[in-house]
Amino acid sequence: MKKAAAAIYLLCMTLAAVAQVPDKSWWTFSYPANSPANSDLLNLRYLNERFAGENGFIQLSADGNYFIDGKHKPMRFWACNGGSLAAGFNDQQLDSLAAFLAKMGVNMIRYHGAINPHGRNTRLMDVDTAEARNIWRCVAAMKKQGIYTVISPYWPANGHMGGWIPGDWGIDGYTGKDDLWEVLFFNERLKNAYKAWVKYLYTTPNPYIKVALKDEPAVALIQVINEDSPFFWTMSSIKPQLAKMVGAQFSEWLRKKYGPQADIKDTTELLPIYNMTRPSTPKDSGRLNDEVEFYAEHQRAFYDDMVHYYRNVLGCKQLINGSNWRTASQSRLLDLERWANSAADVIAVNKYFDPQHKGPNAGWRVDPGDFYGSPSALKNPADLPTNVIQVEGHPMMVTESGWNLPNRYQTEGALLVAAYGSLTGLDAFFWFTPTATNYMQVPYFTFLNIKGQHPLNRWTTSTPGELGMFPANALIQRLGYVKQASALQEQRTLKSMLNRDVPPIFEEQSFDPNRDFVIGGNKDQGKYSPLAFITGRVSVIYDSKSDTVKLWADLNKLTDMNASKVNSITGEEQLDYKNGIFILNTPKAKAVSGFLNSKKTFDLNELTIMSDNPYATIELVSMDGRDVAQSKKLLLQVGTIFRPSGWSEEPANFNNNGKPIPGFKITSTGKMPWLGMPAEGSISLKNKLISKAIQLNAAGHAIKTLDLKKTAHGITLRLPQDAYYILLEN
Structure with a gap:
């Protein structure tokens, strides 16, 4: 009977899915690249400063929650990735990209790059000087159009590192095509090399603007590391040599906490990260809680050190963000991750709206034969990328996001980001990623041919449905056309976070459309519905004396569950x-x-x-x-x-x-x-x-x-x- 019911359900759902295939009535989209200069009637370049940094360095507001410029004017950013296009663009193309982005309402760009040495026969302390030059070129070109730059110089994924880790680097256990997840947090040799790389990048005078980046206000923000954390699943797949190194550091931490004890070995064996995603039990809570606390404190100390290095050793005047990653359990570990990252000025996360795309190469391209669900965020509000908990005293950024292809409902994205991002006070949202000087004329990987077809670039935002919706929504967001309001504020004790207690609300919480805002009864579910994120700002204060929740409105009254409206x-x-x-x-x-x-x-x-x-x-x-x-x-x-x-x-x-x-x-x-x-x-x-x-x-x-x-x-x-x-x- 159950099998029959499931078959009927699938049949009904299949019949409900309607293909949207272009026919002769659809109109042809084109972008006239050679239009007469200064004849456009829609150009938002005037929203930007004459040049980025005109009014000084981007700073924090008095309460630390928002960006302001050197004259204490609030700064709102409509942002995108794409800075690394400088690696393949000549100066004219880079200038064209900057002018186009400014025209579309963009005033901040992220350079997601890799300043480390690349490939075989390199030395660990060397710098990729070509990458440094491209970062400098990007900053100079964007500055002229009033676009600030955020620099993310390191991601430990091997492909981003250069495809090969030489044994001569001396990173114990890591050679060849190994990823370097978590290594930077625990390996002093790699951390010292990282410091050498960014020292070159920030203290060498930029030949294109004659000023070192550390003194350049057009650089708004420094990101220490992209997508890495000891609280993610990758911690369970580190090499034995790194596990031994981390275990030795953990043992040293245990001795500092408990004093010399016979049962503390020179190297403490690490528990799997999976254990941290489960509720505490009397059997393992003490041992497990110690490891959780060690990871949290060690990560925070790492960011403390990095902030000190950038600011006090190199003399960088920019704001600093630690990382932008998620955890193995958003309910039990994310607050600890954010607490560790709050050693820096700005909190960030990478968060996409998933098109439910499945295929053998779905990580980077759309092939014929692939499957996708094409959900709309309008029917899946719990999955909105703007649903983030903001840490009080820190601006919040989504540094990578988008309604990626093959999603058909791209045009909703920019509006929802502008509306709900403004409502909740989200400080910057970076679309990932432009792939051309304007719209991508050929968004295909033409070097691949699959039965006469080319795979589509999954990650391009240079589409009429996504990038084309920027102007109206850049106006909404940057000019403050939507009121901001707070809905819910958590206060969390460090004890409850270390105990991995489920907070009242968390990101990526499952959504039951038939339940009220207050849910309760499930230890792995927050007390409040994720619909709270679209009623107003949701924030958290760490290191509180007690675990409490403050509400600015009766959230149940904002929702009509019968009509499914919020x-x-x-x-x-x-x-x-x-x-x-x-x-x-x-x-x-x-x-x-x-x-x-x-x-x-x-x-x-x-x-x-x-x-x-x-x-x-x-x-x-x-x-x-x-x-x-x-x-x-x-x-x-x-x-x-x-x-x-x-x-x-x-x-x-x-x-x-x-x-x-x-x-x-x-x-x-x-x-x-x-x-x-x-x-x-x-x-x-x-x-x-x-x-x-x-x-x-x-x-x-x-x-x-x-x-x-x-x-x-x-x-x-x-x-x-x-x-x-x-x-x-x-």
Whole structure:
């Protein structure tokens, strides 16, 4: 009977999955690269400073929670990765990238690189001088366009290290193609080499701007290490030589804690990281808790040392972030990870919205024959990348994220980040990653051919559905068009964290749409629903005297469980997670996103949006700082679904981490150009000052004047099928 029920369920879910395949009605997306200079009507370069660092170094606000410039003005960042494109770009291409990003509203870029020596026959203390030059070039090019740089110089994944660890480096147990996970935390030889690498990078005068990076305010922030932590699963796969080294350091730590004891060996055997993901038991709690405490204190001491080295030895004036990684158990270990990282100024995390993509090469490309679920965050609110707990006294950044291909619902991403990131006070969100000077003209790995098809680049953000949605949302986020509000604040004792007690709320918490905010009863589940993250800011204070929770509102009253709707504390955001519809309604920015034809008409006070689209994101944003009803210049931005020409897929079920998922099998990855699903709808705006509607192309240049209808209260406009950017002005 159970097998029959499961079969019926899978059949129903398969039938519910509808393939979105381009047909002849879809419009062709193109970016005119050779448009006349200074003729674009949409260019957000003016939001940036004349040059990055014009007002001094980026600093912390008085409470430590936010970024300010040297004149104490709050700084909000719409950011992306892509700095490492400097390695393959000439100076002209790099300048073009900087100008394009500034035009799209970007004012911060991350250089995710590797300053260590690369490959065979290198010496550990050497520096990759070519990488250093590219970092310097990137900083100089971005500075001219008012874009700040964040530098991440080290990631212990072997491919990033250069593909080969020479035995001559003397890293015991690590040679050849080994990854160096956790080594930097415990191996003094590697740590001293790291310090030599970054000393060269930050103290050598940058030949492109004649100033050493340590004195360059265009460098906003230094990231010590990318994606590494002793609290992650990789700690259980370290080499025996490193395990012995860590065990010896643990024994020394135990002697300092307990004094000389006969049962403390010279090298203490390490317990598996898995043990730390489970509740404490009387059998192992003392021994296990000691190891947990050792990892936490050792990691914090490591970041203390790194902050001291950068700031007091090298003289770097930038803010510093430790790392940006997750843990083997977000409920039991993440607070300890964040506590250790709070030795530095800024907290960060890498967090993507998962497209449920499965295939033999899904880590880096989309092949024909791959499967994907294509979830929308609008129906999966617990998975939003903006759902982060912010540590009081520290700015919070998401340093890598995106709605990666093959996800079809990319256009919702930028809006949700701008809306919920602003609501919660998220300080910077970095899209991963631009792959071209503007839009990627050929987003395929053309050196690979699979039965006449090329794999699609999974990680590019240079798509019309993702990067193309930047302008309206950069305006929303950077100009503060969404109110910030706090919802919940945890206070945690170090004792409860070391005991690995499950906190009241944590990131990546499972979501039951049929339960109230207060859940309770399950030791591995937080007390509060993850929906709290989309009501307002969720934060934590460490080293408290007691474990408590402070609420700014009755969270149950913000949610209608019967209608599956959740409101923000401010009333400006509403999410219908059953039907997958998001509404933003503020005086200066109004938007709807999702499966709009299930409701068709949306009344947002001064604005009414009507849409028959099965999926779309429609936004109206003030460009002159006035409320929408009084604005003389507004950006109407429309995004639907974008697919390569010839893309094809078919409904299919597949296994995703042990669970059956209804989704799609990709039968063709298609080819360029991109095609956009036609827009179907109109707007009515109560604003008598608007008299013209100009349709713009992807580069922000005028295409044609649209037929704007005057009404007694304002205007109405039918959306053209190829709507993307439309300028409404006086």
